[in-house]
Amino acid sequence: MLDFRLQVFYTVAKRLNFTKASAELYISQPAVTKHIKELEAQFKVSLFERSGNKRILLTPAGEMLLQYAERLLEIYRELDYDMNLLVKQHSGVLRIGASTTVAQYIIPPILAQFHKKFKDIRVLLITGNTEEIELALLNKEIEFGIIEGISRNPQIRYEEYLNDELVLVSALNNPIIKKDVIKPEELPNYPLLLREPGSGTLDVIAHALKPHNLKLSDLQIEMQLGGTESIKSYLLHSKCLAFLSIHSILKELKNNECRIIDIKGLSIERPFKFIQHYGQPSSLTELFIRFARSYKL
Structure with missing residues (x-):
């Protein structure tokens, strides 16, 4: 649904390399160039400039367009997600781990609203300190966790959730x-x-x-x-x-x-973080994380 030219521009802007962008998008390099030139003609500006060693850089106009492209892509991802919610039936068991502060003061109202919307999903919550929740994840006792602290286990993927x-x-x-x-x-x-x-x-x-x-x-x-x-x-x-x-x-x-x-x-500021295994999360994990991010505390 999103203008494919914007997708091409976004990929080139993030990689700053036409060859890598063409490989990622499965189109030819001349096609990448064509889409960029069409955007430049539409907006009557240059989006990239070449520097030494065949490197490319974003122009000020390119920087601005990148900001808008990121926002538009996020809106389309949310649209796709919400439209899928209308046709999918979500059910099953979701095992969540939460460190003590999160379990006591952050997650209970989110769980209550989540249950109202998704009554066929059974949530099991285990609590402990950060070290214990990370261990539960590694032992596959939970699908994901929400922790506090500054730990960095290389086997775990960390993603910031909420500031405290x-x-x-x-x-x-x-x-x-x-x-x-x-x-x-x-x-x-x-x-x-x-x-x-x-x-x-x-x-x-x-x-x-x-x-x-x-x-x-x-x-x-x-x-x-x-x-x-x-x-x-x-x-x-x-x-x-x-x-x-x-x-x-x-x-x-x-x-x-x-x-x-x-x-x-x-x-003393700290983020609460989602922790997951590397790889594609389960559909229920992704559903809950998106719901938690949209919930206004």
């Missing part, structure tokens, strides 16, 4: 900290609650502290607990501080049970 922020949290009336802002070097002065080894959250915190010459071993760790809810409950009944996902404390902030302590010059 870790913030330093204290009970509202914690007597040992009255300030709203501290410096990174002050962190070792306060008792902290942290997640257990293997947690993606713990990895992210350790990585964020490095530029400030701080290690986890420098911190005053009162306890390590295996879940955000455990940490929150402990936090609200102690003098400790803890790094928690902003998604996990919205209710407590609203109820004036806790407050955020800013750390000057330190921002």
Whole structure:
């Protein structure tokens, strides 16, 4: 349905090579050239310029057209997907893994809406820390997972899904900290609650502290607990501080049970990621990932 000339232009623009584009599109190189020249005649601009060693580069007009071509291709992919939904009957079992924060605060409302739309798909959700979910994927106990952290296993394909922020949290009336802002070097002065080894959250915190010459071993760790809810409950009944996902404390902030302590010059952001095996995902996996991306949290 998309103008084939735009598909040709997009392929050449991404490869910056007419020969590679012709091989990828299964058409001759003269045909590639013909389609590009037709587009240039239509828009009355040059889309490519030649540099040394027979290399080609996009002109400013080519750069602009590439942006539009990418958007149009994505729209057509979504159109094709949504039209197929009208004629396909989706059923079966989908096994999903989710790390703790995702399982508790991100995925439940998505699962509820997914079930409303696809009642014949049975979803089985397992939870654990990032390390455990990656292992479940490698052991083929799940079709795909959603994790937090910065791990990079070469056997796993990672794809960013949603951004999150870790913030330093204290009970509202914690007597040992009255300030709203501290410096990174002050962190070792306060008792902290942290997640257990293997947690993606713990990895992210350790990585964020490095530029400030701080290690986890420098911190005053009162306890390590295996879940955000455990940490929150402990936090609200102690003098400790803890790094928690902003998604996990919205209710407590609203109820004036806790407050955020800013750390000057330190921002801890992390993406939640889809993890899959390499290769073509199952139709149910692709269906859920597309649905999750379209869901507005």
